[in-house]
Amino acid sequence: MLIxxxxxxxxxxxxxxxxxxxxxxxxxxVELSSAARISPYADVKExxxxxxxxxxxxxxxxxGTYVNSxxxxxxxxxxxxxxxxxxxxxxxxxxxxxxxxxxxxxVVAGFTAASTTKVSPRPVIEDNVWVGANVVVxxxxxxxxxxxxxxxxxxxRDVPSNQIWGGVPAKFLRDRxxxxxxxxxxxxxxxxKE
Numbered sequence: 404m405l406i407x408x409x410x411x412x413x414x415x416x417x418x419x420x421x422x423x424x425x426x427x428x429x430x431x432x433v434e435l436s437s438a439a440r441i442s443p444y445a446d447v448k449e450x451x452x453x454x455x456x457x458x459x460x461x462x463x464x465x466x467g468t469y470v471n472s473x474x475x476x477x478x479x480x481x482x483x484x485x486x487x488x489x490x491x492x493x494x495x496x497x498x499x500x501x502x503x504x505x506x507x508x509x510v511v512a513g514f515t516a517a518s519t520t521k522v523s524p525r526p527v528i529e530d531n532v533w534v535g536a537n538v539v540v541x542x543x544x545x546x547x548x549x550x551x552x553x554x555x556x557x558x559x560r561d562v563p564s565n566q567i568w569g570g571v572p573a574k575f576l577r578d579r580x581x582x583x584x585x586x587x588x589x590x591x592x593x594x595x596k597e
Contacts (some may be wrong), residue, residue, distance in 0.1 A: 419540040428453065449482075460495070461525055477525035477542065484528055487554070492528070496521040496542060529564075549581060 424441030431448035431541045441454045444460035452469035462475050477493035497504040506516035523542035532546050535554035546562045553569025561570050564577040568592035
């Protein structure tokens with residue numbers, strides 16, 4: 404009975420936690436799916452759309468970026484990124500050479516659950532990146548401006564600007580032939596061609 408009460412309490416607390424994040428994001432004008440679960444500590448105030456996605460507390464999303472679905476545990480995501488369905492970005496990783504990878508076994512042995520967790524910086528996804536469906540982006544990785552990550556890829560290392568990467572683990576497929584950016588009101592004066 405005690406376990407049941409504890410589980411019910413945790414369920415209610417988690418729903419309230421994500422409800423606060425959802426309300427906060429909607430107050431900033433972010434278009435949200437009713438299924439979006441957003442930490443109130445995440446910085447998503449400039450995002451364009453958040454679909455059926457779980458956004459962790461260690462996440463920031465730039466202006467005009469949309470996420471269709473998935474789980475973003477930790478990341479810095481730039482402006483105008485296109486993030487497809489079922490992505491996994493910045494998941495917790497275990498220490499492969501630790502005596503156990505199970506946080507439950509570590510606790511039973513008198514250690515903390517965190518003793519099995521690998522400490523790595525959150526991934527960085529720069530501006531104008533397209534992340535395809537079912538992509539996994541590990542911690543410590545930077546995907547530079549204008550890159551495209553093919554569907555199903557697992558990104559384990561940095562991806563240079565304007566390149567297309569795919570596979571498991573992701574590797575270089577080809578360069579993008581990107582035309583110059585058209586002049587707009589947002590284009591810095593130094594970048595405009597006269």
